[in-house]
Amino acid sequence: MSKILVIAELDGHALNPSTSKCVTCATALDATEINVLILSDQCGEAAAAAAQIAGVGKVLTVEAAHNAQPLAAVLAPQIAAAAADYDYVFGPSTTFGKDVMPRAAALLGVGQVSDIMAVSGPRSFQRPVYAGNAILTVEVPEGRKIVATVRTASWKEAAGGNSAAIEAIEPAADIPSHTRYVGLESHASERPDLQAAKKVISGGRGVGSAENFELVFKLADKIGAGVGASRAAVDAGYVPNDMQVGQTGKIIAPDLYMAFGISGAIQHLTGIKDAGTIVAINKDPEAPIFEIADIGLVGDLFEVIPELEAKL
């Protein structure tokens, strides 16, 4: 007899695929009802998409001007109010979900389970700790609401073909004015989104410069891959932060992950350990990344990349 509320993530006004993955995680529990909550200044497009997700009972929309941007301080009180009758409240473990869900949990007076990898029971979950070097099983005691974020790399998107009802709601909440959106610096790209791409090519410190990263981009474009980077490459300014893969960047699970000039620090590996096939190219035969790579090639990326591009 349990009800789950999934907090939708939007990209502008479109539904982010992380929402569907949260629904898949929700269906691993024996819920009577899984509803999706959409907060936006224009909910229509996202609501229509959410209504198609298999397993969704109802799509609830909170359409208001103050929801134009996902500000945690603005969204959290509305989420807490809407979640009053729910047993579980799920959000994605993306920067959106990580920002807003703990605030909602605290307003609801409960803790949070971060990064659910697997469900072990109605109140029992597995999550990565110590940069994924240990898997922790947690249990939430009876009698309290379960607020959680879902590790998107661990769950597939749900099927489509549903036509859930869409209902507008007005949760009673005080909207604060102390936090205001100023702007977003984003690099619009034609390439597949790093978090959703089936193939990802990644560059590390070994690439050496922002100019050299063009080699990586060219190879990615040849095979239709997204592009990622290690923390070292971002720190060095070769590429922007939204390309960072790892413990404190994006956690991804592509079918193919090719790492060039990445040594394989623990913190990076935690971002890719669910990839289907990991390929590593590095000059250093002792590089730790070779310990987890499925296919390893000791070589100079400046020779390997052009040769690969020609032969793929």
Next chain:
Amino acid sequence: MNKILVCIKRVVDYNVRIRVKPDNTGVVTDGVKMSINPFDEIAIEEALRIREAGNAAEVIVATIGSSDCQQQLRTGLAMGADRATLIETADEVDPLLAARTFLALIEKEQPELVILGKQAIDDDCNQTGQMLAALWGRPQATFASKLELDGDKARVTREVDAGLETIEVDLPAVVTTDLRLNEPRYVKLPDIMKAKKKPLETIAIGELAQDIAPQVNAVNWSAPAGRTKGVQVNSVDELVAALKEKGLVG
């Protein structure tokens, strides 16, 4: 501003190779190097820079834990913090309890700015700053890569999945740090000596928080599933063949 409160955590050093205990009751911490959580070091550094720029009078560093945590507080003092507070407990502290406890300290100290690391590298929860801001009824600016003060406001640039988002918050507020906010200074021996004279007070957790039961029970730690051993190829041709065989490329 008058005060900046920096909340830190003592964690297993990020260089340590983590091993799960054979009885699955935790990870091995005996004899293992402990450090200030790297994100919290960045928080201390940011507070110090604000004070050094003349925009704050006092930097207070605080933590919750056993008396061993004094080591990390002393490091914070050696970096340049003015005083330190240990909220002492022998038990595990989960993020909601940390938030409630730090809130009680905030009510005592009345800082204009509270800075924490975005996540602790042991539990990787990424919750405490957000929960603290919620309970305090104040703004949160998480995953900060840039912080600019402007009177009674702050402009914070945040590292988000889509790129860099900038928000403006009214002070007092909670900021959580991301990796690229700054590079923390090294502690020099004379500063370590000076730090011994700086005030470090200890408060029992019971004085600040009453309900200390954990929200979520940790039941079992296990090693992650390993990947099957991979193969080495010796040429690009072999690599391409292997990829094609797996159906990964056309």
